[in-house]
Structure formats: C-alpha cells, structure tokens
Amino acid sequence: MPTAPAGTLYRGREGMWSWVAHRVTGVLIFFFLLVHVLDTALVRVSPEAYNAAIGTYQTPIMGLGEAGLVAAIVFHAFNGIRILLVDFWAKGPKYQKTMLWVVVGLFVVTMAGFLPRHLINVFTGGH
Amino acid sequence: MAHGTAAVAKLDSPRSPYARRKTTRGNYELYSWVFMRASGVVLLVLIFGHLFVNLMVGEGVHAIDFAFVGGKWSNPMWQVWDLLMLWLAMIHGTNGVRTIINDYATRDLTRGILKGLLLLAFTVVVVLGTLVIFTFDACPADAPAELLASFCTA
Numbered sequence: 001m002p003t004a005p006a007g008t009l010y011r012g013r014e015g016m017w018s019w020v021a022h023r024v025t026g027v028l029i030f031f032f033l034l035v036h037v038l039d040t041a042l043v044r045v046s047p048e049a050y051n052a053a054i055g056t057y058q059t060p061i062m063g064l065g066e067a068g069l070v071a072a073i074v075f076h077a078f079n080g081i082r083i084l085l086v087d088f089w090a091k092g093p094k095y096q097k098t099m100l101w102v103v104v105g106l107f108v109v110t111m112a113g114f115l116p117r118h119l120i121n122v123f124t125g126g127h
Numbered sequence: 128m129a130h131g132t133a134a135v136a137k138l139d140s141p142r143s144p145y146a147r148r149k150t151t152r153g154n155y156e157l158y159s160w161v162f163m164r165a166s167g168v169v170l171l172v173l174i175f176g177h178l179f180v181n182l183m184v185g186e187g188v189h190a191i192d193f194a195f196v197g198g199k200w201s202n203p204m205w206q207v208w209d210l211l212m213l214w215l216a217m218i219h220g221t222n223g224v225r226t227i228i229n230d231y232a233t234r235d236l237t238r239g240i241l242k243g244l245l246l247l248a249f250t251v252v253v254v255l256g257t258l259v260i261f262t263f264d265a266c267p268a269d270a271p272a273e274l275l276a277s278f279c280t281a
Binding site: 023026027029030033034037038040041043044046047048050051054057058063066070073077080081083084087088114117118121122 | 187
C-alpha cells in the first residue's frame with residue numbers, strides 16, 4: 001500500500017481534494033467577477049457599447065464557458081455549505097466525507113436542471 | 128540584548144500565574160473567518176437568484192441587452208440586490224484570494240506586491256460597480272429607441 005511522502009501536510013482523499021477544488025473554483029469565480037463588473041459598466045458608456053460586449057457572451061464558445069462558470073459556482077456554493085456544517089455542526093467533521101458525496105449529488109442534480117436549458121438557449125436561441 | 132540589572136529587575140515573581148502572551152494584532156482573522164461563512168450563505172441566495180433570472184428565465188443569456196439591464200435597474204429591488212451582491216462577492220472573493228496569497232507567496236516583497244494589486248483591483252471594481260448602479264440611466268436621450276426598454280418611449 002502506497003504511503004504519503006514524508007513531511008507533507010497534504011493527506012489526499014475527499015478532505016484535501018474538496019479543499020483544492022474550493023480554492024480553484026473560488027479563484028476562477030473571482031477573476032470572472034472582475035471582468036463581469038467591467039463589462040456591465042459599459043451600460044454607462046452607451047447602449048451600443050454594452051450590447052456589443054454582451055453579444056460576445058452569447059456566442060457558442062462563451063456559452064460553454066458560462067456552463068463551466070455556473071458549474072464552478074454551484075460546486076463552490078454547495079461545498080461552502082458543507083464547510084459551514086463541518087465548522088458548526090457537532091457531527092460535521094465525522095460526516096465530512098459523506099457530505100462531500102451529498103455535495104456532488106446535489107451538484108449533478110442542479111447542473112442537470114441548468115445545462116439543458118442553457119445549452120438550448122445558447123445553441124438554438126439568438127436574434 | 129544587554130544583560131544588565133534593568134533586565135533582571137523585570138523578571139516575574141515565581142508565583143505569578145501562567146498567562147498566555149497577549150496578542151497585539153486584534154481579532155481580524157477571526158472576523159474574516161466569520162465573514163466568509165456569513166457572506167457565503169447570503170451570496171448563495173443572491174447569486175443563484177441572479178443566475179436563475181438572467182440565464183434560466185425566458186431566452187436566458189440571449190435576452191440580455193441594454194434594455195434588459197434598464198428594465199431590471201428601474202426596480203429598486205434589483206438595484207439593492209446587485210449592490211449587495213457586488214459588495215459581498217468582492218469582499219468575500221478578495222479575502223479568499225488574500226488567504227491564497229498568504230499561503231503560497233513566501234517572500235515578503237512578492238506577497239506585498241500581490242496584495243497591493245489585489246487591493247487596487249478591489250477598490251477599482253467596487254467603486255466603479257457602485258457608481259454604475261447608482262448613476263445608470265435606462266433611457267439616455269441620444270440613444271436609438273429600439274435599443275431601450277419599452278417604458279422609455281411609453
């Protein structure tokens with residue numbers, strides 16, 4: 001059975017990887033937020049400028065990017081609730097692994113509700 | 128350090144009780160930890176609502192244009208919603224990235240530069256976003272009517 005290399009605090013498995021995923025999705029969402037406030041600020045320039053910028057969000061490639069962004073947000077949100085439960089619920093640490101699989105399950109259900117609708121909008125909608 | 132009589136005179140008496148060294152840094156990190164959890168719950172509601180209204184209802188992302196934003200921000204409820212979302216998300220996100228910088232940037236200079244850039248980005252985005260929400264004009268006089276919300280011409 002492989003053992004963890006000596007001198008590391010990283011223990012792998014559900015606990016570490018959910019922490020890694022929380023960080024990665026968090027940074028991703030943060031950088032999108034910076035861009036998203038800047039593109040929305042174009043409403044103060046002119047309707048044409050805003051519509052041109054938002055038009056690029058309505059292309060298929062950006063539509064797939066939005067799907068990825070929503071996936072990152074949904075995971076970060078549900079895993080954030082799991083972190084709250086680990087911190088404040090007496091049995092939270094005991095059930096942290098189980099709760100990660102609940103998070104994954106809720107993630108799948110939420111994305112199953114979102115993706116078809118969004119992808120149909122992206123690939124068949126439009127003006 | 129000098130081993131003079133002044134240093135000897137400062138020694139505690141043998142019977143003084145053990146006291147943990149008092150920190151002079153305040154409870155900043157505790158408040159930041161609490162804020163991440165409290166704001167996280169509020170952001171879940173605000174952002175899921177935002178995504179539902181902008182991506183799921185009607186034509187989704189294709190319905191978004193200047194008139195759509197005009198329609199939303201003519202309602203004070205959406206102004207407050209977006210303002211709260213902007214501030215909470217920016218503080219939550221900036222604090223998260225600050226934690227990551229503290230974890231991985233080991234040199235003082237690197238850490239200082241990265242956190243300086245982070246503070247700059249935070250300030251620019253929050254000030255700009257707040258101004259946009261409060262100074263937005265849904266019906267600019269010189270714009271073509273077909274690009275504006277229907278209530279502009281009504």
